[in-house]
Amino acid sequence: MSDTARAIRRVYLSCEFLPADPTVRGLISIGLTDDAGRDYYAVNNDMDFTAVLNVPRMVDDVWPALPRCAPDGYPYLLDRIHPDVKLIREIRDEVGTYFACGPPETHLYAACGGQHICRLHSLWDNDWEAMPPAVPRWFHELRSLVVQAGNPPLPERPRGEHHALTYARYYRTLHEHLLALAACPQCGGDGFRPARGLHQTPAASTRTGCVDESPAPRRVPEDRGYRPYQPDRGRDRPIRFPTRQLHSVVCDVCAYVYDEDGDGVLVFDNPEEAVHDVLRHHWMCLADGRAICPSDDEEHQALYDELMPPEPKAEVDGRIPPEEKR
Numbered sequence: 001m002s003d004t005a006r007a008i009r010r011v012y013l014s015c016e017f018l019p020a021d022p023t024v025r026g027l028i029s030i031g032l033t034d035d036a037g038r039d040y041y042a043v044n045n046d047m048d049f050t051a052v053l054n055v056p057r058m059v060d061d062v063w064p065a066l067p068r069c070a071p072d073g074y075p076y077l078l079d080r081i082h083p084d085v086k087l088i089r090e091i092r093d094e095v096g097t098y099f100a101c102g103p104p105e106t107h108l109y110a111a112c113g114g115q116h117i118c119r120l121h122s123l124w125d126n127d128w129e130a131m132p133p134a135v136p137r138w139f140h141e142l143r144s145l146v147v148q149a150g151n152p153p154l155p156e157r158p159r160g161e162h163h164a165l166t167y168a169r170y171y172r173t174l175h176e177h178l179l180a181l182a183a184c185p186q187c188g189g190d191g192f193r194p195a196r197g198l199h200q201t202p203a204a205s206t207r208t209g210c211v212d213e214s215p216a217p218r219r220v221p222e223d224r225g226y227r228p229y230q231p232d233r234g235r236d237r238p239i240r241f242p243t244r245q246l247h248s249v250v251c252d253v254c255a256y257v258y259d260e261d262g263d264g265v266l267v268f269d270n271p272e273e274a275v276h277d278v279l280r281h282h283w284m285c286l287a288d289g290r291a292i293c294p295s296d297d298e299e300h301q302a303l304y305d306e307l308m309p310p311e312p313k314a315e316v317d318g319r320i321p322p323e324e325k326r
Contacts, residue, residue, distance in 0.1 A: 009102040010035040012175065013110045013139070014167035015119040016062050018051055024088050027119050028052060028062060031164030032098060033172055040098045041165040042091045043067060043084050053250065053257055065161035076250055092123040099134040108136035111143055111171055142171055145178050152181055247274050249283070251293040253300050258283070258293075 011034045018026035025048040032040040043066055052058045053076060067082035079085060086094070099106060110116045117139050124131040131137075146154065155173050158166045246267040249258035258266055258278055268274040275285050282294040292303060 007103045007105060009106045010172075010175070011099070011106055011108050011136070012168045012171040013108055013113065013116050013120060014164045014171065015116045016065075016162055016164050017115065017119050018048065018055065018058070019115070021048060021051060022118065022122065024122050026051075027088075027122065028058075029066065029164040030091065030095070030119065031166070031168035032095070033165065033168045034102070035172065038098075038101075039165060039169075040094065041084055042086045042094065043078070043082075044088060044091065045078075045080060045085050046088045049078070050257055050259070053255060056255070059255060061162045065163040076248070077246075088123070095120070095123060096132040096135060099136070100132060102134075104134075106134065106136055108139040109142055109171055109175055110139050111141070111174070113139050113141060142174055142178075145175070149178050149181050152178075247271055249274050249278050249291050251283075251295075252290040253292055253303055254295060254297075256293050256295070258291075 011032055014031045016028040016030075018028070020026070024044070025046060027044045028047050029041070029043045052063065063076070067079040067084055069077050069079040108117065117136075118126070120135070121128075121131065121137075124135075128137060146152075155170070155177050158170050247270065248267050250256065251258075258274075258281075266277070268277065278291060279285065284292040284294075286292070286307075292300065294300075
């Protein structure tokens with residue numbers, strides 16, 4: 001590997017976000033990892049929770065991977081005191097520090113990453129003058145590298161919940177796989193297949209790998225001469241305000257979040273207060289803890305029909321009913 005390649009730090013980015021909201025409130029989580037195994041992961045405490053919970057894909061795939069607290073089995077409360085849940089200004093400062101810890105040149109990688117780098121830059125309102133110089137302004141598209149490598153068999157993608165750091169680690173595994181297939185070992189390239197050159201490309205290996213999701217740190221094969229990233233936990237860290245547990249109500253049929261006043265998600269100090277308020281707006285609260293909004297579509301009507309008691313059957317024993325005797 002050339003000296004130039006040794007001086008380049010490769011960082012892999014993945015974000016979970018609301019596609020319709022390009023602001024920081026649309027950022028759900030961010031995951032970063034580099035070629036030396038240094039990880040960074042944060043969940044945005046300032047995300048638009050109402051919008052997230054109103055998107056079925058987010059509820060099914062993204063929300064279960066976030067730190068949650070579920071009192072009484074209620075799954076839609078973010079654990080705001082979890083160390084991964086941070087204010088947007090904390091994320092901005094720590095991401096800037098993460099990129100600053102390393103060689104002066106950093107290459108950023110992502111798969112279908114146009115939105116991902118936009119979410120990264122949105123931490124500074126997409127203002128390149130305000131953005132730290134160490135934060136990359138552009139990125140390598142891993143899908144382009146796959147195509148240029150001839151669409152070879154790829155490592156198995158992560159299955160199940162969408163976790164930003166898990167996918168960032170997968171992108172690192174994917175890039176390492178492409179480097180083994182297509183990069184010239186004497187040039188130390190980034191996985192692009194050269195159009196022409198003097199070096200012979202090694203034979204492609206068909207072995208595929210899997211993502212290493214273990215929490216243990218990766219072994220660094222060589223000393224790159226820069227200190228590992230460690231978030232600042234000292235006095236400069238923003239002070240967290242005291243928190244308390246609040247309750248909101250979500251329809252178990254359509255996942256509609258109770259917001260009858262139109263001012264955002266209504267929260268209550270206790271479940272009894274929540275039940276009392278939703279009953280005033282014609283919601284139905286079942287004995288098993290489920291809540292049903294008063295919508296009259298087919299899904300809600302089907303549940304109403306299931307809850308109705310069976311109709312009594314009239315039995316006639318051969319006697320004339322009283323009304324017919326008259």
